[in-house]
Amino acid sequence: MIIAVDGPAASGKGTLASGLARHYGLPHLDTGLLYRAVGLASAAAVDGPDLEPTAIAAARSLDAGQLTDLDALTAAETGVLASKVAVIAEVRAALFDFQRNFALQPGGAVLDGRDIGTKICPDADAKLFIQADSKARMERRARQLEARGVAVDRYALFHQIEERDARDMLNPNGGFYPAPDAHLLDTTLMGIEAALRAAIAVVETALALKAGGQSPS
Numbered sequence: 618m619i620i621a622v623d624g625p626a627a628s629g630k631g632t633l634a635s636g637l638a639r640h641y642g643l644p645h646l647d648t649g650l651l652y653r654a655v656g657l658a659s660a661a662a663v664d665g666p667d668l669e670p671t672a673i674a675a676a677r678s679l680d681a682g683q684l685t686d687l688d689a690l691t692a693a694e695t696g697v698l699a700s701k702v703a704v705i706a707e708v709r710a711a712l713f714d715f716q717r718n719f720a721l722q723p724g725g726a727v728l729d730g731r732d733i734g735t736k737i738c739p740d741a742d743a744k745l746f747i748q749a750d751s752k753a754r755m756e757r758r759a760r761q762l763e764a765r766g767v768a769v770d771r772y773a774l775f776h777q778i779e780e781r782d783a784r785d786m787l788n789p790n791g792g793f794y795p796a797p798d799a800h801l802l803d804t805t806l807m808g809i810e811a812a813l814r815a816a817i818a819v820v821e822t823a824l825a826l827k828a829g830g831q832s833p834s
């Protein structure tokens with residue numbers, strides 16, 4: 618079974634994808650980490666003329682060892698770098714096979730990102746698109762960073778998230794919209810447990826419909 622979980626920055630898609638993976642006993646891939654690793658590897662070239670070739674070479678030579686330094690990878694600034702390399706078509710192409718092969722492993726997988734339901738796994742058995750308003754997303758990210766001891770300027774963080782959302786939405790090589798068969802889940806007013814229960818219900822309904830049965834009540 619393949620489950621696709623998409624949504625904007627700090628919407629909680631990674632948390633839900635990891636909860637779904639635990640619930641169904643499936644492996645989970647946070648595909649944002651791949652773009653973050655390429656962004657980090659290209660940091661010295663960012664906003665300069667060499668960004669494209671640097672990022673393309675970094676994407677083509679990416680290996681799993683670069684996905685381990687979670688403090689550096691999940692820093693807010695790394696998210697901005699990631700969104701700058703994510704507009705480069707050759708970077709997306711270089712990362713495609715890794716994601717697709719992960720999805721196609723025996724038994725299936727849960728992947729979260731921006732284009733899983735539209736580009737990486739248009740054939741997924743269940744697709745969720747997670748939404749939450751920008752203020753809620755900013756507050757979630759702020760608390761996450763503060764829990765790690767990082768000082769947060771909420772005003773700057775809010776603008777950084779909005780700027781990244783805008784770059785992502787305009788990404789000409791993206792596909793960062795809900796797939797036509799995705800279920801929209803707005804978690805603005807939901808805690809993590811309630812959101813996970815709702816996500817599991819979406820998957821159960823998708824599976825029941827796929828099997829040709831009634832959707833579970």
Ligand SMILES: Nc1ncnc2c1ncn2[C@@H]1O[C@H](COP(=O)(O)OP(=O)(O)OP(=O)(O)O)[C@@H](O)[C@H]1O
Nearest residue numbers: 626627628629630631632757761804807808809812
């Ligand atoms: N429904 C929720 N209510 C409150 N907090 C939440 C909820 N969902 C997730 N969080 C918290 O918000 C923070 C961001 O969540 P998460 O990392 O899952 O988002 P994301 O969409 O994967 O982010 P990114 O796209 O930037 O990687 C985490 O600290 C997580 O625990």
Ligand SMILES: Nc1ccn([C@@H]2O[C@H](COP(=O)(O)O)[C@@H](O)[C@H]2O)c(=O)n1
Nearest residue numbers: 626648649652696699700703730731732
């Ligand atoms: N499938 C994906 C996943 C991510 N991106 C880009 O990477 C940035 C960071 O992603 P997070 O999920 O960790 O926030 C994101 O803003 C996108 O620009 C992508 O292009 N495709």
